Amino acid sequence: MSKVRVYEIAKELNVTSKEIINTLEEYDIKVNSHMSTLKDEECTILMEYYKKDDEKQEETIVEEVQEPIAEENTNESEVDDIKMIKIPQNVSVKELAEKLEVQSSELVKELMLKGIMANVNENIDFDTAVSLAEKYDILLEQQEEVDILEDFFKVEPSDEKDLRSRPPVVVVMGHVDHGKTSLLDAIRKTRVTEKEAGGITQHIGAYVAQVNDQKITFLDTPGHEAFTAMRMRGAQATDIAILVVAADDGVMPQTVEAINHAKAAGVEIIVAINKMDKPGANPDRVKQELVEYELICEDWGGETISVPVSAINGEGIDQLLEMIVLVSEMSELKADPKRDARGIIIEAQLDKGRGPVATVLVQSGTLRVGDPIVAGTSYGKVRAMMDDKGRRVKEAGPSKPVEILGLNEVPLAGDPFYKAKNDREARHVAEKVIEKGKVDLIKRSSTKVTLDDLFSQIQSGNVKDLNIVVKADVQGSVEAVKQSLQKLSNEEVVIKIIHGGVGAVTESDVLLASASNAIIIGFNVRPESSAKSVAERENIDIRLYRIIYNAIEDIEAAMKGMLDPIFEEKVIGHAQIRDTFKVSGLGTIGGAYVIDGKFVRNAGVRLVRDGIVIYEGELASLKRFKDDVKEVNTGYECGIMLEKFNDIKEDDVVEAYVMEEIERK
Numbered sequence: 001m002s003k004v005r006v007y008e009i010a011k012e013l014n015v016t017s018k019e020i021i022n023t024l025e026e027y028d029i030k031v032n033s034h035m036s037t038l039k040d041e042e043c044t045i046l047m048e049y050y051k052k053d054d055e056k057q058e059e060t061i062v063e064e065v066q067e068p069i070a071e072e073n074t075n076e077s078e079v080d081d082i083k084m085i086k087i088p089q090n091v092s093v094k095e096l097a098e099k100l101e102v103q104s105s106e107l108v109k110e111l112m113l114k115g116i117m118a119n120v121n122e123n124i125d126f127d128t129a130v131s132l133a134e135k136y137d138i139l140l141e142q143q144e145e146v147d148i149l150e151d152f153f154k155v156e157p158s159d160e161k162d163l164r165s166r167p168p169v170v171v172v173m174g175h176v177d178h179g180k181t182s183l184l185d186a187i188r189k190t191r192v193t194e195k196e197a198g199g200i201t202q203h204i205g206a207y208v209a210q211v212n213d214q215k216i217t218f219l220d221t222p223g224h225e226a227f228t229a230m231r232m233r234g235a236q237a238t239d240i241a242i243l244v245v246a247a248d249d250g251v252m253p254q255t256v257e258a259i260n261h262a263k264a265a266g267v268e269i270i271v272a273i274n275k276m277d278k279p280g281a282n283p284d285r286v287k288q289e290l291v292e293y294e295l296i297c298e299d300w301g302g303e304t305i306s307v308p309v310s311a312i313n314g315e316g317i318d319q320l321l322e323m324i325v326l327v328s329e330m331s332e333l334k335a336d337p338k339r340d341a342r343g344i345i346i347e348a349q350l351d352k353g354r355g356p357v358a359t360v361l362v363q364s365g366t367l368r369v370g371d372p373i374v375a376g377t378s379y380g381k382v383r384a385m386m387d388d389k390g391r392r393v394k395e396a397g398p399s400k401p402v403e404i405l406g407l408n409e410v411p412l413a414g415d416p417f418y419k420a421k422n423d424r425e426a427r428h429v430a431e432k433v434i435e436k437g438k439v440d441l442i443k444r445s446s447t448k449v450t451l452d453d454l455f456s457q458i459q460s461g462n463v464k465d466l467n468i469v470v471k472a473d474v475q476g477s478v479e480a481v482k483q484s485l486q487k488l489s490n491e492e493v494v495i496k497i498i499h500g501g502v503g504a505v506t507e508s509d510v511l512l513a514s515a516s517n518a519i520i521i522g523f524n525v526r527p528e529s530s531a532k533s534v535a536e537r538e539n540i541d542i543r544l545y546r547i548i549y550n551a552i553e554d555i556e557a558a559m560k561g562m563l564d565p566i567f568e569e570k571v572i573g574h575a576q577i578r579d580t581f582k583v584s585g586l587g588t589i590g591g592a593y594v595i596d597g598k599f600v601r602n603a604g605v606r607l608v609r610d611g612i613v614i615y616e617g618e619l620a621s622l623k624r625f626k627d628d629v630k631e632v633n634t635g636y637e638c639g640i641m642l643e644k645f646n647d648i649k650e651d652d653v654v655e656a657y658v659m660e661e662i663e664r665k
């Protein structure tokens with residue numbers, strides 16, 4: 001118990017500081033004030049002394065039940081006499097003087113006496129501040145830095161009566177080349193530029209379309225990756241996703257990804273069946289294919305709204321917009337325009353002449369020119385605001401995208417922004433965010449689930465749904481895994497397969513897992529290298545299996561807290577097959593080049609072709625020229641033979657791994 005002060009132990013023992021000083025005097029120990037620090041043995045003496053006293057008192061109480069516990073509370077008044085003030089870790093002399101209600105010059109003098117030369121604007125550390133305050137019988141407490149941020153970012157819900165309807169925020173998703181950009185352009189052309197005489201559409205990352213007396217805000221970056229990347233950073237900006245499916249091409253892999261990303265985010269989906277002008281257009285086939293993904297269109301007896309459109313000739317665009325209005329009316333989207341502005345950064349860049357320029361989407365409150373704001377680690381006063389038509393505006397309410405000038409640096413897309421009380425608070429909060437680490441701040445509320453800590457997260461009530469992304473080499477495996485895993489759901493936790501697909505684990509899968517707190521399970525597939533690095537950064541658990549049963553077993557065990565991964569695989573190198581040689585009686589030798597890490601003779605190996613694992617086993621031989629070798633390092637060529645496997649082809653990648661014992665987290 002080091003560095004305990006008199007008043008602290010007094011509080012602990014529920015007596016006055018004065019009493020503590022007197023008691024110590026009985027033991028010939030002299031202390032000066034309630035701020036004096038006590039030695040360990042002095043604390044022990046006091047604890048012993050008062051313990052006995054307590055026991056004695058208890059006995060007395062037992063004997064004299066009627067006796068009121070006389071004025072016990074007088075102790076508190078003494079404690080109350082000591083004024084307690086919270087200060088940050090570092091304060092300037094001036095700030096401290098204000099808190100202590102004394103002249104700054106007086107503190108400067110006091111500091112001089114202590115041998116510290118400081119002017120009024122200089123910062124002093126907490127201990128020095130404490131020693132200064134002691135003189136004024138004021139006790140300083142260190143303000144927890146997290147408090148400042150938590151207080152600042154805390155969003156009190158608005159009163160129901162202050163809520164007003166707001167326009168929907170819409171994003172366009174779909175498979176590559178199905179017409180996302182063309183559709184956004186078509187809407188902008190009919191609903192934005194032409195109606196605004198002389199209005200020039202600015203590309204600011206979002207635009208507002210007018211439909212009769214309603215407005216719709218479109219985010220101008222199509223694609224589910226951008227959408228989920230923002231969501232992963234904590235920003236849920238979108239209300240409705242338009243799923244664009246080309247009528248002549250039908251549901252394709254990225255259509256499925258888009259569906260699952262939208263579903264995981266819980267946004268409404270409206271299907272736009274595009275390219276209706278094309279001769280091969282077959283909207284019924286699209287609707288039929290969508291059924292498999294639980295999007296059953298209205299004319300097929302379901303609830304999903306679908307609209308046939310052509311981004312080229314404008315067919316169906318009006319109807320699509322009306323449907324968006326209808327869906328948003330049903331969703332009763334509301335926000336409080338009166339409170340301090342809050343929203344997200346949609347995109348931002350550095351403009352040579354104007355400095356950092358950011359497009360922001362106001363989500364609640366009203367942003368005004370002159371408002372001090374914080375966005376991630378950047379801050380500043382809104383110097384000017386422009387809308388999507390390049391017009392200067394003074395304020396922007398909920399769902400309105402505006403371009404703003406005045407931030408000190410370029411924020412990131414997806415950063416939330418908040419209005420601060422004043423410039424000083426904005427700067428201070430941004431500095432604290434930098435100190436604390438931005439990523440940490442944004443993800444404060446989301447600890448990522450891993451199989452290793454699944455059980456403890458279930459126990460603590462953090463996990464009610466175990467979200468899983470499944471990737472496999474063939475569709476059959478995806479389906480088999482989905483079905484077997486879903487059966488594992490029990491009363492405590494429901495297993496949800498939020499996305500399943502064929503092929504390597506991609507960055508988009510990892511983004512989805514991160515945004516939805518999911519784990520990824522791969523069967524006979526490998527993560528792409530970009531996916532691997534994002535997974536590491538985001539702390540996403542990717543589990544790779546060859547046998548479905550093993551995955552089921554692991555998840556079942558993890559749910560019961562009985563997972564025992566004693567060994568973990570560590571990939572030690574990759575080699576690319578550059579040539580192959582058939583040797584009669586022996587088999588195929590791969591002429592390989594070690595591209596990273598190293599190859600060792602007794603490592604486990606797997607052969608990967610286009611992200612799919614074709615073979616897993618052992619090396620039958622590892623040679624440099626004619627000699628058998630134990631290992632081959634990066635940048636060297638070698639001859640590889642695989643145990644009982646000859647289907648080696650040019651450009652195949654062989655991955656070498658060893659099993660390492662790991663500690664359970």
Ligand SMILES: Nc1nc2c(ncn2[C@@H]2O[C@H](COP(=O)(O)OP(=O)(O)OP(=O)(O)O)[C@@H](O)[C@H]2O)c(=O)[nH]1
Pocket residue numbers: 174175176177178179180181182183222274275276277278309310311312313
């Ligand atoms: N005939 C016809 N062609 C269309 C239509 N919509 C888009 N296209 C064409 O399809 C091609 C792809 O359109 P984009 O709008 O670039 O598609 P996208 O989905 O944004 O593509 P990515 O951004 O690459 O994912 C272009 O050549 C368009 O001209 C349509 O309604 N009818």
